[in-house]
Amino acid sequence: AQKITQTQPGMFVQEKEAVTLDCTYDTSDPSYGLFWYKQPSSGEMIFLIYQGSYDQQNATEGRYSLNFQKARKSANLVISASQLGDSAMYFCAMVDFRLRADSWGKLQFGAGTQVVVTP
């Protein structure tokens, strides 16, 4: 069974600083994908970044980068140069690509980390 762990319930970060959000996962399957989503107070889920288990390089998308350490089963999100608009809930999620076709793509989410960016 999969399991996603986010150990930081909440974090304060000052504007323009970098912040790292922790995510560890547990799976016995070799083929999986890791996602980070942002959920502002409006409730919409905003996709940030994706890392495949076979990807050799760490994923980057603008100010977001994923520190993927496969042996440690960790997929930490790094937000560089934080902005006030980054204040939101952040979720780490995993998909198991070996599920049968009708369940393919099923995401399991971590508990989330609430980030507050201060001026």
Place this chain on the structure above:
Amino acid sequence: GAVVSQHPSWVICKSGTSVKIECRSLDFQATTMFWYRQFPKQSLMLMATSNEGSKATYEQGVEKDKFLINHASLTLSTLTVTSAHPEDSSFYICSARFPARGSQYFGPGTRLTVL
């Protein structure tokens, strides 16, 4: 990116009534859609996987007779909360899986309040 809509965005209903929530993929065909439930300050919990033309697959602990899912077309899945009670009040979010690519796109969510 692909667009997924949900309707309504919020709904208030009386206890005992049924509420239908629609999830539409606007610019792609989605053979698979997912329904999640989120309580305040908590994570998303998968309720069921909806596949076009077949019965939905429910997660453990989710009452299939209470949460009826219909995926009648490649662009529409509906979730009906039957005989709603105050404890069903929650934020319901759907997502649609982009075929082949496997990416998942989320709807904006529906906030249900049962009085």
